[in-house]
Every structure is written in structure tokens, then in C-alpha cells.
Amino acid sequence: MEAEFSAQVSARLGDRVAGIESFPGTLGRVRFRADAALDVFRSMRDDLAFDHLSMVGGIDWVDHREAFYVLWSDARRAYVILSADLPAQNPHIESATSIWPSANWHERETWELVDIHFDHHPDLRHLLMPDGYAFHPLLRSFKLHEPEELEVKTRNV
Amino acid sequence: MSEMWINMGPQHPMTHGLWNLRVHIDGEMVLDVDPEMGYLHRGIEKISEDRHYNEVVTLMDRCCYVAGLAWEHLYILSAEQALAIRPPERAEWIRMMSEEFQRLGSHIMWYAAFVQDIGLMSPFLYGMRDRDLILDLFQSYTGARMTYEYMRVGGVRNDLPNGFTDRARKVCDWLIDRFVEYDRLCLGSDIFHKRCDGLGTMSEKDCVAYGVTGPMLRSAGSRRDLRKDRPYSAYDRVEFDVATADGADVTARYLVRMEEMRQSVRIIRQALDWLDRHPGPVMAARVPRWLGAPYAPIGNEGYLLKRNYPKGLGLSAIEEPHGEAQAYTVNDGGEHPYRVKFRSPVFANISAAKKYLVGYRVADIPPIMGSVDVCVGECDR
Amino acid sequence: MSASAESRAAGKPVGAPLPVVTQAAVPFIEIETLRAKEFVPAAKEALSAMIAERGRGELTQPVFNWAGRNSLFPLHWGLACCAIEFAAAFGARWDAERFGVVPRSSPRQCDLMIVNGTVTWKVAHKLITLYEQMPEPKWVIAMGNCATGGGPFRTAYSVVPGVDKLVPVDLYIAGCPPRPEAMLDGILKLEELIRERKE
């Protein structure tokens, strides 16, 4: 089943896919090129019947960032993970909102927390943090403090 | 009255939590809605990065406070996959039973809150009364009513106490009788049907497009249930039916949840029978000591020295009471998870609010949002 | 000179000895023996002396404190986990209404804000607004560890480490979350505080 799936993906997407790794519990982890994102999404939905986008998330690997998408197919009854490596400087990827409307809020959250910009997103603004919040908390460079430490710091300043 | 925007929330009886629904109304008609989330964003994903694998469980209880054990289960499944540890079979059955009890507890809590939204007063009290019985059971084996910290990487913290299964069976019998009473109070009333039939409809196609899962999706006729489609724990070893309904409206969601509760009782009864017959360990033998499992057998010194654990990724997905929840755990070989990302079903269900709220009346918002079953804790995380 | 003025001149305690009608059970025709000219100023004097001695609120304060502590209307809102236990306390098993505790949805009608859960910076100004909308006298209970000091989320970037950074808190309830018994105990403790209250 997984081999069959990876063959299908290679046939449809060719060099837009950088590689397919096996991932227990899913059909695999498809690593795709970020500049071909929209093609990959459309082909995943229309050709490979992954009609359900469950989750969009981002990981900050310090030297680069990763955007990952978890898809579910009702026909195959299986998950697949899409993942794209983005540069650490100005990471951006095409929004999946036009393919799966459910991406809307997930992408807003990922932009807010991991600072990955989604191009052509209809409504990219703060979701969880108040408007105007200047930080992206889920970056590795953002450190948490005990409240006492914070107080001491503010007093010194 | 001309058109205006009203804020329903963050302090509003409809919200059942801390979120804000901005509603654009013309008289009583809803023209547009804009949910505002994040009032309960506690940075659980960030705090998890500073914690040991087992310490994240503490946060999971508080993440979804009406379904703590289900979320513990979700996280533990993904952490076990990332760390490549398998729990013993008895632990899997206990986890499954806990999750089903939690589903009962969560659905009863939903019932209590939902009937209050349509103005029924007494069933709220009945719901809270019956939910307390389930919490008592939890208390007897986890030690807490709501925040359990019971599951561990590699199993569960402790075995069930003596006589637990009998007590649990009694609670199941009691609840099955109460469901009849619940139905009589709601479905037996014409006003209930007048208030709920044909309200907040969302077709299966829309549900899939907007990522809506759980009872909302099944009320639209879909048979999607991760417990059947992608069995985890011991769900492939028990018999149960997927609760579905047609109509995709508030009444259909009510029917789906009530049927799910009955199915949960069915699963629990099978699990209790199995647990009675199969004693055994509830913790995997080879669990690294630094994971902090208090009941891990000593004898895994090899693991103790090897601080760097094999790198791995874990994706788990469970059918949580509100819908389909996922956890994506990234293990980079350290003591803390490198990144934990959760997918909350409520998050997706609320994000589609425009689809099922626009075109109805202000008075319809509470029953519709009640039927969505909002738990803000897991939505904002 | 009236009786009370005499006694005050003699240094005796004032209060009880007001002008007394000597005839018991007089028919109302003969009631004019009670001399109004003396009665009214004497009563006024006695009352003002009493107030001067004990403070203005002394007479009414215990009554109003009794009323205040026996009908605490908490604000009906739920922040996080503690809100579920807050709701459970109004359930059939604990029944907080026994103590006259009835949650109201409008802050204008509340005396008590139970902060039942984690307070984030996003909700902070709304919480302050709600607190300010509540009319005096009002109380705040920080329920649970999150409201007390941030709890397990104290280090998080979005969480206020304790609601006492925002509004004055009268009582803290420990627990994560506190059991409904603990919440009821907190309310009873608050009632003890109100009993001693002076304006």
C-alpha cells in the first residue's frame, strides 16, 4: 500500500517531490519543494483523493524551518504527511486555503507562532495572541522565563 | 433596529468558555459572524518544549479539561511512537476504557451545557449529577477528579484498584437508564424539536472541506470514526457501532452524541470483562529511567546510561469526544520533545462557524454553538 | 431638662433612657401627655450621641454584612478547568445555592468575581473591565493555582502570573483545580471576612 502510494505520488508530481520517507501509521512523509506547493496540494486533493486537511504546523529547526501538513483520505482511510523545508530567512509558502478551506485558521496560527508567511492567505492576522503582538513564540530563539526572573529584569531596566 | 455588531463573549452565557463571537445582526437575523479565539492561549506547545516527556501529560489534562484522559492518551500515543516504546496490552485496554469513560463524561457535560442553551434548566443538574459518578470512578484509580496525570510513556501509572470493575459496571447500568430519561426530557418535548430541527446544517462536503470532524461530521451522514478507520489501542478488539445520523442539524448532533454514549457503555462493558480476565503489568519493562516513570521496573540500566534516545517522529490521531484530535511529536534525541503540535477538533469546528451560523437568528446561536460542543482549552491550547 | 440630658450631664451612659410615657396603656385621646416638644430633640440628641460614640455604620453595618455575606452573586463566567469545578459546585451534589450563591451573567448584578482559571494577557483588560463594571461592594476570589500565580503555565508567554497583578484579590483557593468543596469552603471563608467588614 505504501509502495503503491509512493509510486502514484512520483508519477503525478515528479520532481516537485524531494523524497518520500516511510512514517509509521501513515502512508508516508512526502517532502516537497516549497515553490511548487499549490501544484502539490491540488494534485493531492484531486488526483490522490486526500480531501481532508487535518493540520498545518511549523517547526523551527534553527537553520531552516519546516511546514508540515497532515492529510486524510476517506477513500484510502489513511493519513499522509506533507512537509516542505523553508529557509530561515523570510520563510514563505503558498497558502492552501484555496484548496482546503480548513487551512485558514491553521495557517494563521502557524504564521503567528512559527513565523512562516503564507502567500495569498485571505485573512492573515493574529488568531491566538492579541493584535500587534510582536513575537513569534514557538521559535527556538524565544525563551520562556519564570515570572520572578521577568520581574527582576523589568525592575533593573 | 438597524444592523449592528454585537460581541458574544468572552464573558457570555453562550460561550461556555473564553472566546468571543462577533455577530453582525439585522434585527434578529445573523448576517455574519467572526469568532475571536485566543483568550485562553496558554502556550502549551511552547511549555512542552521545556518539559520531560512524561511531564507534558500534566499539561494535557489542562489542555482539554472536560476530556483530560483522552488528551493524555493522544499525546502518549504520539510520544510512544516518537520514542519507539510499546505499552503492555493491559495498559492499552485501561487506556481505552478511560477514554470511553472520558467520552461519557464529556458528552454528559455537553448535554448539561447544551440543554441550558435552549432554556431547559433541570437537565443541567441531572447531567452534573451523573457526571460526578464517572468522576468518582476516575478518582478511585487516578486520584483526581479532573486533572489525572495518569498515563505514562510506556503504560499507565498504576493498575485499577480492587473492585473497580464491579463499581464501573454499576455506573454503566445507572447511566444507561439515565440516557432514556435524557431523551425523554429533550426528544419528548415539541419545543425541543421546534428549536433544534433543521438548525445549523452543514453538509458532509462542507464538513470535509472545512475540516469539521467528530459528531458534527457524523451527524451529516458520514461514517468516519478513527476508532474504526484507524484503530488504536484496543479498539480493533471490541465490538461497537459508529453512531451516525442524517440531517446534519442540531437534533442530528444530539442523536449522534446520545448514541455514542450508549456505544461507549458497550465498549466499556467489554473492556471491563477483558480486564477482569487478564491481569498483568501496566507498564512496559524497558522504559528509560529518565522518563520518570515511577513504576518502571529497575533493570533497564542500559537505558539509563544512554541519554540520547533514537530520534523519531510521532503522529497520533484519536477520536476525541469533540472530534478528531492529532498530536505530532518531534523527538530530536533530547530529554524534552523538540516540538509538539496538537490538532484540536474544536479549533477546526469553530473555524467553520460562518458556514453554520449565518442566516439563522440570534436565538439560534446558543443551540448551534452548544451542539458544536466548544471546549476552549483545547482550541486555544 | 430631659432625662437623657440629665444623665449625660451626670456622666452616665446615654442610649436607653429616652423620655418614657408614664401612663401604661393610655387611650389615644390622652396621648398628648407625651410632650412632643421635648421628645423630638431628645431623641435626636440621643441618636447623634450614639452615632458619635460608635461610628455611623455601627447600627446598620451588622445587618448589611449579614445580608451581604448571605447573598453573594458570583459572576457567571468560565475561564478554564476550574470553571468546570465551579459548575460542579452548583450541581446537585454540592449545591452552592444553599449558601445563597447564585451566578448572574451580568457584572452589574454581581458581588463576587471568581477567577476560575488561567488569565491570559489577551483577556486581562476584559477582566479588568468586568471588575470595574461590578458595583461596590465587591470581592474577588482567585480560584485555583493559575489564577493565584499562573500555575503550571506561569512561565508561558501569554499568561498573567496571578490575577492579583490585575485586580485586588480577597481570597485565594489552592488546588489545580480545587475541588467543589474547596470552592465552597472559600466562599464560606469569604463570608467570615465580610462579617468583620467596616465601611
Add this chain to the structure above:
Amino acid sequence: MAITLLSVAITISQAILGAIGSVFPPPIRGAVTNGNTIDGLAALIFAAILLLASMLNTIVLIWWERKLLGRFMDRRGAMHVGYAGLLQNFADGLKLFRKDTVKPREADTLGFWSGPTAYMVTSLIIFAILPISTGWNSGSLPLSLLLALAVFSFAPLFIFVSAWSSNNKYSLIGGMRSAAQMIAYEVPILLAVVAVVLVSGSFDLQTIVLEQTNYWYWVPLFLALVVFVAGMLAEMERIPFDLPEAEAELVEGWNTEYGGMMFAFFMLTDYLRALLGSFLIVLLFLGGWTMPSWVPAAATSFPLAGIFWFMLKVYIVFTIFVWIRASLPRVRTDQLLRVGWNRMIPLALLSVVLAALLVTVKCLPVLGCIPTLGG
């Protein structure tokens, strides 16, 4: 009853007035104790007693509802203040009396303060008109029923005034709903009353009750009773028709911005109106203070028996309202209005026609022969 309340009140007020008058210098005393003034003041004192009695009754009613609801919900209700929580509502009232009443800055001053007061006063006035036993009313007005209903329907105006002037969107929606709902149910209520008037041949409540000595009107006029009760539920804004205060969507409805004493006024008046509604139902359909003949004479002839039976009926009717509240959900505005205009009015008209038929064929006295109903 040999002594009417009026004469009792006059006696008491004479005593009190004598006491008051004695403190004044002679010329004023003479004016106060002058015959004419005493009558006027006696009526005033009677009104005060009535006010006190109705307030007290309302507070007991609130207590009764809270305890009863508690029992319906498997709990106990207020327990700690006084015996079985009897003093709970006094504590609530005193506390609200002491609390600040905040007027929002943008609120309209006149409307904000006068709304609740007028709402309460108009509801209180009606108590002066309703008889509670033979001779126990302030005066026998020939049109007391009409007057009562006319004053009863002032309320939506004042609710709307206070809702509009508190400058809150929820209040406004609640006020609009309240006005729409009360207007919709005013008509069927009046039509149901017409049926009663047709059968009894009088607008005087005293007469209507005395006409029911032989048979209570709920039997021949059952349809009218159903319409009247439904309409009263809507007028009293109780579940299932409590849309103006629908907590789930409108926070507290039209009294969202009111706190302290003003809120206490609203709360008290809601129950005052519930009491009034029960009064009217008992007076018009359940025979007022009359009892059927099979009730032993001893039970109907002790002092104040009329008031006892009347209040018993009132409380039973109110208990049914509480029962409804504990077991029914709330309907929606448009459904409520549709039921009001499309179902209730035809039903009410039908009941009028039925009443007219009953009167013309003169079959009513037959009912009096049924032993369980009258005699």
C-alpha cells in the same frame, strides 16, 4: 366576614393618626384628626398594608420557587439563611438595597431611573383592585377587571423604556422582544377574558367570583383557560416564553445594565406579575375564594377561610408554573409570535363563540348539578 378590611383599616388608622396628631400643635392636630382626612389617610394606610402584604407574598413566592426548583433538580435550594432558607430573599433584598446602582455614562438618565420604578408601580397598583375574599378589597369597582388588565399591559412600555435608555445592545433586543411578545399575547388574553365576561355578565371581579359559586368557569370555558394561561405565561415572561431575558443569548435581557436596587425592583416585579397572573387565573377560572359544596362546612367557615382557600389556589397555580419552568425549554421569538398570532387568537375567538353559545342555550346551570364542581 362581618368586618370588612376597610373598617379594620379605619380603626387602625384612627389609632395611628391619633398618635401622630398628638405630636403636632393643636391647630394642625385638629386638621389631621378631622373626619374627612381620616378617611383619606385610612385608605392610604390600607394601601400600605396591601403593599406590605403583596411584597411579603412575593418574597415568599420567590422562596417557594427556589425551593421547588431545587427539588425538581435533585438538590435543596437555599438552606442556610433562616429556617430552610426562608430569610434568603430578605438577605438578597437588603444586599441589593445596599449596593451601588451604576448608571452607564451613555444611558438616558430619565428613562434609566424611571423605567424600573414605573414598571414596579404599575404592577403594584393592580393589587389594590383585585379582591381576595368577600369584601376584602379597597373598593368594588364595576369595571375592576378591565382596569386590572389595562394597568397590567403598561409593563412592556416601561420595559422598553428602561431597555432602550440603558444603551446596551442586549437590553435593546430584549426590550424589543418583550414589547413584541406582550403585544402579541395581549389580544388573546383579552379575548379569553371576554368569554368569562360573557358567561358571568359582569366586569366586576367580585361578581365574577360570586357567579362561580355553583360551578367554576374552567369547566365550561376550558379553551379560554388554556389561552389565558399561555398568554399569562408570555406576559409574565416565564419559561417557555422568557425570551426577553433569554439568558443563553441575551445575557440578562433587558435588565443587563441594572444592578443594585433597580435590579431588585425588576426581580421583585417579575414575581409580582407572576403573583398577579396566578391571582387572575384563580379569580376568573378557579372560583376565587369559593369552595365546592362537598368541602365540609368547617373548612369553609373558619375566620379568614376565604383568603386561605384563595391563597392556596394561587400557590397551586404558581406551583404549576414552576413545574413548567423546570421541565420545558424556551421557544424562539418568531415561533412565539407565530403561535400568538396564528394559533392563540383563533383559539381565543373560538372560546368566545363557545361562551356565547353556552349563554344562549342556557345550559350552564346544568353544570352546577355535577356534585364535584359546585353547589
